[in-house]
Amino acid sequence: MKSENNLLEEIVSLSKRKGFVFQSSEIYGGLNGFFDYGPLGVELRKNIKDAWWEDMVRRRDDVIGLDSSIIMNPKIWKASGHIDGFTDPMVDCKESKMRYRADQLFAAEVLVDGESLGWVSLLESENMQSVAQEQAENKKRKESKQGELQDLILKPYDELTDNEQLLVPSPATGKVGSLTPPREFNMMFETHVGALRDGSSKCYLRPETAQGIFANFKNIVDTGRVKVPFGIAQIGKAFRNEITPRNFIFRSREFEQMEIEYFIPPGESEWQRHHQEWINVRKSWFSSIGLTKDCLGEEVHPQNKLAHYARACTDITYKFPFGEHELEGIAARGNFDLTQHQEHSGKSLEYFDENLKEKYLPHVIEPSLGVDRTFLAVLCSAFSVDEIDGEKRTVLRFHPRVAPIKAGIFPLVKNKPELVEVAKKLYERLQRKWNVVYDQSGAIGRRYRRIDESGVPFGITVDFESLEGDGSFTVRDRDSTEQVRMSEEELLLHMDERINP
């Protein structure tokens, strides 16, 4: 475990040293849960987003794009359930320092012949009714009461009155009076639109991009020449006031999502088929951009843990240095969202299906992932330390498609103007196609190591043979460190094949 944490620390410090990720507002002492992406980070992010957009939108006939605003009419969040449901009332036990979600903590009053013996409390579970019954009987026995125990009515803690809450014992200690009242955490950031800061101007920073898609469903259907099944894709920032941001950029308060809402006809077999298809598509996409296959996994949400409207949800997970966690959630959401927006907006969102000759609210499969989590997984997969001739080498083995810098171009030595001139010319040509760097400082080996740490897949050196002979260059492979001679045309083809597979 310790060495695994060190691995994350090494990645964090490399990220800073090479300009991938900085802590936000660092010169002011930082701000918990926010990050800035430096010169290399912004390129890597862009490449990840571009790869997703290319593969999920441009190369598919059934998915189109959208870019909706971050701040939207707050009624959207009422309809989606985020204003009411995106809160977790929490209860703390002051004595045991345990914390519970108020809606998962249940309590019931123990009544014997109408007389109250106090309350019992327990955490939500499948057999909580019988556990509570047992507790109540113990209580009755302890107080040696005769008479009939009345049926227990279990209620979640947040639905009790203030006075009732005071009587509930802590499930940890069994003592009354150590639980705090439920405290609300709404994870949505609030802001105000317009000059006046009264209630009517209150708006939210979106906690997910998905609702912007649902809100535009009618626009897309009316203008996009689409037929179910089809998807709407969006990449954009989202904001959640997380209680505890942790693990570097894995859980932050400002993050970027890549989401698709894939609309399908109603019907049990339809969603089952599409859900499985998307799981397969998404999982193979992750390995196509260079995530270590052995680190990828799936986690199927158990039926009793699903949101009430969801049919199924499968996470694609990644084994990070700090544990296996969700990269992407692929949810079958039924037609919950469109139903809600139709109801709250008063506008019909029904779709007329020409094949089935019927009107319906389409159901939806939602593959939703975080750019930043993918970024971190790409970084973790790429990071490695190996040894060359007894020397340690840190190398980021990015897939060429996502590598922030595609090639380094070097004159073998810098005090020979002929070499410098040819190298600069080649640099300018490659620059028009890709993000490449020119470097002439230090010995050639140092320059190779320098680009290894930035994850540059190709090192191209202009030497004397390039001037005199056939004009070929030395092309050095980052992973194997092997060198091959290539002409300029061969080089362009070689790079293009690997960068755009």
Added chain:
RNA sequence: GCGGGCAUAGUUUAGUGGUAAAACCCCAGCCUUCCAAGCUGGUGUCCUCGGUUCGAUCCCGAGUGCCCGCACCA
């Protein structure tokens, strides 16, 4: 939110109640014909604010951030 630990150069880390060090990295120059060679020079609000003190990077308090554990993650 709770408990514990930590905060010194870009990075990793020494160190001290009396003007702060090393290694590596980075930048410039010289040199260099293929995997971190060498030489010269350069780069510092000791996290912030307050207190104690003649004097605080060091001691004390508060804050902020990071790490670990618990809890949480519609």
